[in-house]
Amino acid sequence: MLEGVQNDFPVLKNHPGLAYLDSAASTQKPSVVLDAMDHFYRFNYANIHRGVYSLSEQATASYEAARMRIARFIHAKSPENLVFTRNTTESINLVAATIGESMVREGDEIVVTIMEHHANFVPWQQLALKKGATLKVVGIDRETLELDMAELASAITDKTRFVCCTMASNVLGATPNVAEVTRLARKFGALTVFDAAQFVPHHPLDITSFEPDFLALSGHKMLGADGFGVLYGKSEHLASMPPFMTGGDMIENVTIEKTTYSQPPQKFEAGTPFIAGAISLHSAIDYLENIGLDRIQEHETELARLADEKLRAMGKVRLYRNANRIHNGILPFNVEGVHPHDVATILGDMDICVRAGHHCAQPLIHFMDEIAMIRASFYLYNTEEDVERLVAGIQKTLEVFHK
């Protein structure tokens, strides 16, 4: 168990008694991250890349240092493989709107999984509709709730252009075997797009172990600021892709007749970016690595398993994950005979923050024959006390609805 971490998080100190179990939606921020942003705005703020005065040069250096730090964190070959975006959603839209637009033709196929967050589903669905391509949706095993690898293997054909897969489901916590997904895609020359939004904050990641073509993440889900995300892309793709947006900061030369573009990653970073967001993620990664991703994963897994055990013992609570498959902090459940929103409201009144609904994964919720689910998600700052509070909240719910 991680001790004393909560003290690093002002929101948790300012709300004693709060059980924040919604980190899969967004995480709280430690003081070091807030201080890094504050310091930048108070002492070093200027726009990047354009100024030749020292404040601007310092801001540029901090922005680019963040790129190096994030590259090192995920083991990318070069910082130039990283494009800064607003979030995972924008990162994936960027891929679909550039290389997706140029590669996918009528009759082609795009493979996604039923587990995808809408961010890695809707852009591909829309691209397929626009191009007259087929969207193939690979299911999960109903018993294990893991990706059905046999179905994936038969879904990928020589018509497949993209295989788009989550690295960790935001609803189920399942983590597909991405090395195998990549191997299957590559056999037919399809490109891989991995949604790592829910994986990177909770599991150590070394992309050299599976060499994705593209991978997306969001800073706000890993202690950084909201509104800052990252797209990793292989150099050969980034070099040949057309720009996503055009305007300032992404050009090499503009005349009345035509424009030439900067090299990647600048080619994909039109306009003034969220500089402090990059700085926040740099600081967040330092903080996370200082504690250790493996320790964080172990901690949140222990809490999720403890909650699973206690809720299961109460009866009338349906826990979806197989206890021995829980290896991160995501715990989806429902209370028999009570609408998930009613459960979340009772918990909310007790300062227990969970999420209820379709979790931006409607195809998965339909596949599971549910209308909605409740999700508790644990992170490094949660404690056994938070588990006790959740259990007390569910006890209260049962008392209210099963009198």
Ligand SMILES: Cc1ncc(COP(=O)(O)O)c(C=O)c1O
């Ligand atoms: C698995 C997954 N992918 C993508 C997203 C979208 O992230 P963002 O809203 O930061 O773009 C989320 C957010 O909940 C997520 O959990």
